[in-house]
Amino acid sequence: MNERSDSQLMELVQQGNRAAFDTLYGRWSRPLFSFLLKRTGRRSYAEEALQETFLRVHRFSHKYDRGRPFKAWVFRLAANAGRDAWFPERDLLTLSVPATVHQPTDALMARDLLVKGLFRLRPEDRSVLLLSLEGFTPTEIADIRSQKPATVRSRLLRARTRLRAQLDVLHA
Amino acid sequence: MPDPHDPIDWIEHLKGPDPPAAAPAWDAPMPSRPRWGMVGLAGTGLAIAAATLLWVAVPSQDGTRLRGAAGGVDIDLRVVTLSDDGAQRLREGEVYVEGQQLAFRVAATPAGPVSLWVEGPAGRQDLGTHERGPTPEDVVTPEGLLTFTLDRPGAWAIHASSSGLGSCPPDACASRTVDVGRASP
Numbered sequence: 001m002n003e004r005s006d007s008q009l010m011e012l013v014q015q016g017n018r019a020a021f022d023t024l025y026g027r028w029s030r031p032l033f034s035f036l037l038k039r040t041g042r043r044s045y046a047e048e049a050l051q052e053t054f055l056r057v058h059r060f061s062h063k064y065d066r067g068r069p070f071k072a073w074v075f076r077l078a079a080n081a082g083r084d085a086w087f088p089e090r091d092l093l094t095l096s097v098p099a100t101v102h103q104p105t106d107a108l109m110a111r112d113l114l115v116k117g118l119f120r121l122r123p124e125d126r127s128v129l130l131l132s133l134e135g136f137t138p139t140e141i142a143d144i145r146s147q148k149p150a151t152v153r154s155r156l157l158r159a160r161t162r163l164r165a166q167l168d169v170l171h172a
Numbered sequence: 173m174p175d176p177h178d179p180i181d182w183i184e185h186l187k188g189p190d191p192p193a194a195a196p197a198w199d200a201p202m203p204s205r206p207r208w209g210m211v212g213l214a215g216t217g218l219a220i221a222a223a224t225l226l227w228v229a230v231p232s233q234d235g236t237r238l239r240g241a242a243g244g245v246d247i248d249l250r251v252v253t254l255s256d257d258g259a260q261r262l263r264e265g266e267v268y269v270e271g272q273q274l275a276f277r278v279a280a281t282p283a284g285p286v287s288l289w290v291e292g293p294a295g296r297q298d299l300g301t302h303e304r305g306p307t308p309e310d311v312v313t314p315e316g317l318l319t320f321t322l323d324r325p326g327a328w329a330i331h332a333s334s335s336g337l338g339s340c341p342p343d344a345c346a347s348r349t350v351d352v353g354r355a356s357p
Contacts, residue, residue, distance in 0.1 A: 018198070025195035033191030043189060048203035051196045058198050082203070093186040108259035109252070114182050133183060163179030 006070035013061045025054055028071075031134065032078050038130050039079075041088035041119055049082025056081070075134060076144040079127055088119050110167065117166035121159050128152055129159040244343030245334040247286060248279035248308050251348050254319060267353045272322045274350075276311040278332050280304040287337040293326035298337050325354045 001009070001023045012020035032053060036046035056077045064073055093115055118126055124145075131141045138156065142149040251262035254273040262274070276299070280286045283305040289298045299318060302311055311318040322328055333345035340347060 021198075022195050029191040029195070034188060037188040038183070038186065046188075047192060050191055051200065052203050054195055055198075055200060055202055093188050108254070110182055111186070112259055114179065114186070117179070118183070129183075133180065160179060163183075167179055167182065 007066045010061060010064050010070060011066060013058065014064070021054075021058060024057065024070075028074055029054075032074065035075070035130050035134060036078060036082065037092060038118065039084065039123075039127055040082055041085035041092065041115075043089060043092060045082050045085055049078065052081040053078045071134075072136065072140055072144055075131060075136070079131065079144060084123050084126075085119075088115050113166045114163065117163045120166075121162060122155075125155045125159040125162075128155040129163075132156055244341070245284065246279075246281040247332050247334060247344065247346040248277075248281075249330065249332040249346035249348060250277040250308055251275075251330060251350075252277065262348060262350065267351045268322060269355045270323060270325050270352050271355060272350075272352065274320045274322065274330070275317050276320075276330070276332070277308045278302065278304050278311055279306055279308040280334055281306040284334055286332050286334050287339075288330075288332050289337055290320055290328060290330050292322065292328040293324050296338065301337065322350060322352045325352050327351055 001019055004012075004020070004023070006024065006027070009020040009024050013024065029050060033046055033050050036049045036053075037043065040046045040049055053074065057074060060077075064070070093111065118129075121129070128141055128145065131144060132138070136144065138149050138152045141147075142152045145152070252259050252275045253262055253268065254275055259275070276288060278286050278288065283303070285301045286304045287298075287301040288311060289296055291297075297320070299311070299320060300313070320330075328350045330348045330350070331340050331345055332347075333340050335341050335344040339345070
């Protein structure tokens with residue numbers, strides 16, 4: 001099952017094949033969960049949203065167009081799933097930095113500033129930014145979010161500018 | 173290490189826990205969502221309360237570093253508070269609550285050994301002597317970041333000196349003071 005493409009697996013899911021569904025989950029749950037953690041700010045919310053996403057994969061599998069990338073489709077479901085926390089859960093996210101780094105407080109402060117900065121963004125800006133980090137182009141994000149590409153570019157620019165300002169606080 | 177000025181690079185280094193191992197059952201109920209009106213109202217109230225508290229409690233001055241006088245050894249002592257709000261620079265004049273954890277960043281110009289100690293209501297506690305250069309660095313031990321807990325109310329002083337433990341001449345020492353209040357029962 002693992003050697004099949006996403007599109008082939010979705011065809012099997014449409015026929016009620018549970019193993020194909022599990023394979024898709026194994027393939028996509030990690031990047032989706034990472035996206036959802038950063039979007040929702042709480043582990044429990046991210047787990048709910050991931051569950052909701054995959055339940056929709058199953059329930060709306062007949063709506064999936066096999067000529068289009070599965071990744072964009074499933075991220076569209078994830079972007080619309082679940083809810084966002086008002087404040088991020090403390091220590092939900094850690095900074096992965098080399099063990100040789102001798103400035104733990106730099107990493108701590110950068111993580112805290114960044115996570116706070118992420119959650120000070122408007123939810124739609126945060127979602128657009130996180131989708132761009134998943135490798136989607138502004139045009140693809142516009143399709144995922146049913147927005148104009150110009151709106152997406154504007155949101156991306158605003159999100160990056162605000163986050164950069166957060167990091168500049170650290171280096172001031 | 174991520175590019176210090178690139179937020180995208182930093183976000184890509186953010187890692188979280190793993191997702192649930194198993195996919196949901198097909199007949200699992202769709203997770204329910206809260207009523208946003210109520211959540212919004214509660215959230216707004218919380219935000220107003222938090223903003224009021226911050227306005228009252230946080231002074232605008234950010235005295236994060238203090239240097240020893242010029243002419244001897246220039247000691248740069250920075251103190252970071254570790255709390256539920258994350259790691260933040262120590263703020264001059266703020267009253268911290270007992271149990272507050274501190275971490276330290278120290279530099280010495282010219283480079284040399286710098287002794288670090290804390291004097292508080294229960295006396296002096298030595299935090300060791302550390303080789304330092306002109307670039308401020310976290311004080312670490314083989315176990316990791318050196319932290320100190322302000323475990324009782326009162327006035328505390330943190331000293332970093334190139335003149336040895338307990339000796340704080342103005343031309344070779346930097347100090348910070350912290351006021352600690354009693355935690356609410």
